[in-house]
Amino acid sequence: DTEVTQTPKHLVMGMTNKKSLKCEQHMGHRAMYWYKQKAKKPPELMFVYSYEKLSINESVPSRFSPECPNSSLLNLHLHALQPEDSALYLCATSHIENTGELFFGEGSRLTVL
Amino acid sequence: AQKITQTQPGMFVQEKEAVTLDCTYDTSDQSYGLFWYKQPSSGEMIFLIYQGSYDEQNATEGRYSLNFQKARKSANLVISASQLGDSAMYFCAMREYEDNFNKFYFGSGTKLNVKP
Numbered sequence: 621d622t623e624v625t626q627t628p629k630h631l632v633m634g635m636t637n638k639k640s641l642k643c644e645q646h647m648g649h650r651a652m653y654w655y656k657q658k659a660k661k662p663p664e665l666m667f668v669y670s671y672e673k674l675s676i677n678e679s680v681p682s683r684f685s686p687e688c689p690n691s692s693l694l695n696l697h698l699h700a701l702q703p704e705d706s707a708l709y710l711c712a713t714s715h716i717e718n719t720g721e722l723f724f725g726e727g728s729r730l731t732v733l
Numbered sequence: 734a735q736k737i738t739q740t741q742p743g744m745f746v747q748e749k750e751a752v753t754l755d756c757t758y759d760t761s762d763q764s765y766g767l768f769w770y771k772q773p774s775s776g777e778m779i780f781l782i783y784q785g786s787y788d789e790q791n792a793t794e795g796r797y798s799l800n801f802q803k804a805r806k807s808a809n810l811v812i813s814a815s816q817l818g819d820s821a822m823y824f825c826a827m828r829e830y831e832d833n834f835n836k837f838y839f840g841s842g843t844k845l846n847v848k849p
Contacts, residue, residue, distance in 0.1 A: 651834050662824055662839035663778070670834045708776050714837070718830035721768050722837050724778035 623647050626711050626725035634733050635701060641728045643694040643711030652694045653722070654686060655710040663710055669694060670716060701732045734759050737825050739840035746815045747848050753800070754810040754843045756825030762786075766828035767808040769799065772842075773821040781823075784808060815847045 624645045633639050645652065650671050655663035668676035669688040677686075683705075685697040694711055711725040738757045746752035758767065769781040784792045784799045792799040800809040812819055825840040 653837075657776075660822070660842070660844070662842055665837075668834065668836075675832070675834060676836075710776075710778065712778075712837075714828075714835050716834055718764055718828075718835065719766075720835075721766070721780050721783055721828070722778075722826070723780070724770075727776045727778075729776065 624711060624713055624723050624725035626709075626728050628728060629726065630729050630731075632731045632733065633698065633701065635703075637701075638697070638699045640698065641696040641709055641711075641730070643696075643725055644692055645694075645711075645713045645723075646692060647713055647723060648691075649713035649723070650691060650716045651714045652688060653712040653714070654694070654696055655712060657708045657710055657727075667696075698730075701730075703732050706730055706732045736760065736829075736838035737827055737840035739825055739843050741843045742841070743844045743846070745846050745848060746812075748817060749814055751811060751813045752815055752845065754812070754823050754825075754845065756808045756810065756840060758806050758808060758825075758827050760806075760827065760829060762829050764830065767799070767801070768826040768828070768837075769797070769808075769810045770824045770826060771819075771821045772824065778824070782810065812845075817847050817849060820845060820847045 652669045654666040657663045667686045672688045687695040708727045710727045712722040765786045767784045771779045782794045782797045796813045798811045822842045
């Protein structure tokens with residue numbers, strides 16, 4: 621069983637919809653990440669939260685809006701997406717200190733029509 | 734410059750044979766971590782093995798071993814006795830510590846196909 625849980629597993633949305641991806645962890649990690657992954661490509665970093673504060677935004681378009689309400693939860697709010705935003709969205713967590721690996725959730729597969 | 738380079742887009746291996754997946758990295762840090770992840774078609778990223786930059790012994794986890802050559806900056810994954818379930822994408826990754834948190838860099842991946 622994964623200790624990083626992502627919901628929903630699959631999401632289909634139109635370009636005018638507003639939806640959210642959710643990530644929950646119970647590992648006590650204080651760094652949380654959103655990655656976007658297209659087919660046959662490596663994960664691309666989107667956002668990093670450190671102690672619930674946004675530390676990195678890798679020039680992600682504003683139609684993606686992250687939120688970290690507490691140390692266990694990470695959301696990604698989606699609005700007015702484009703078809704090219706269709707991808708696998710992976711949530712991950714890690715220690716803040718210089719140790720340990722990234723723990724991934726199972727991902728949310730997003731299709732934008 | 735690329736932080737992580739995986740030069741093999743695709744590999745084939747016969748079931749029960751060993752296979753080596755290549756990975757080279759680029760860093761000026763003294764303290765860093767190297768990882769391999771497996772990603773089956775379902776999409777989940779599965780952690781396989783870890784090597785710390787100060788570890789003198791090569792890491793091993795079951796059928797997985799990491800051939801760490803620090804001077805050459807390489808961290809190849811060796812899978813022994815391949816199984817059909819090993820067919821997947823494999824990503825090499827490196828952790829660096831920047832601005833008080835960990836940053837992870839991924840290679841482009843190697844698609845491994847195990848033939849019966």
